[in-house]
Amino acid sequence: MFKDTVIVLSTILLLQGCAAAVVAGTAGAVTAAHDRRTIGAQIDDNNIEIKSALALSEIPRLEKYANLDTISVNGIVLLIGQVANQEMKMQAQQAIENVNGIRKIHNQIRIGSNISITTKTHDSWLTSKVKAQLLTAKNISSNNIKVVTENSEVFLMGLVSDAEAAIAVELARNVSGVERVIKVFEYL
Incomplete structure (x- = not known):
């Protein structure tokens, strides 16, 4: 009985890993399919x-x-x-x-001391906040904009129209904690 329970639990744990891999793979495929890049x-x-x-x-x-x-x-x-x-x-x-x-x-390398882990954590938080703003915005496809934050400077990259770029920059500029927004867009 104990052996059967261990086998069942082991199988469940292994399948959970497979499920996570399937979900991650599917999410990656959906993102890739909506990307303007080939x-x-x-x-x-x-x-x-x-x-x-x-x-x-x-x-x-x-x-x-x-x-x-x-x-x-x-x-x-x-x-x-x-x-x-x-x-x-x-x-x-x-x-x-x-x-x-x-x-x-x-x-866009800056001359100075390497940023701390605290700053990196804050940058990740800022990136999440900017992405959330892009995700909920109208007239913009957030899948086509990559957000990178380094030392509170937000870099926006992607294949976008002029209108999408303007919306993205305005949204990013208005996120609390963002010190500067730098466009690295390629325009359609």
Whole structure:
């Protein structure tokens, strides 16, 4: 009897993991289907982000002392984070310039100390608040706007119309705690 109970419970636990995987996979597929980028462009963007991270990690000085991230939407790359000086900022950009598929780089690296975990947590909260505003807004497709927050600066990326960009910027500017909104849009 005990053995049967353990088998049943184990099966249930394993199936819960499968259910979560199915839900996550379905959510990803729905998001991908509503994205204005082709599936190929979405895959290319993912590859650009991975290859850029690898290129940056190959420079010991950047790997050890900098806090850097790359986000790609349709081959347009946002390079963010913190470095100690202008030389390191340029070195980071040069490190990713030869990554295949990049059409343009927006180097928004800030010179200064790396941000704290508290600031990163606050940034995640701001991103959530901006996304919630976009999700409930009329005349805008929030699926086509990527929101990235770094040190209370909100970066908006995606393939959008002029009207969608204006709405998104206005919504983001009015979120409490957002210090600056930077557009990295590609216009339709």
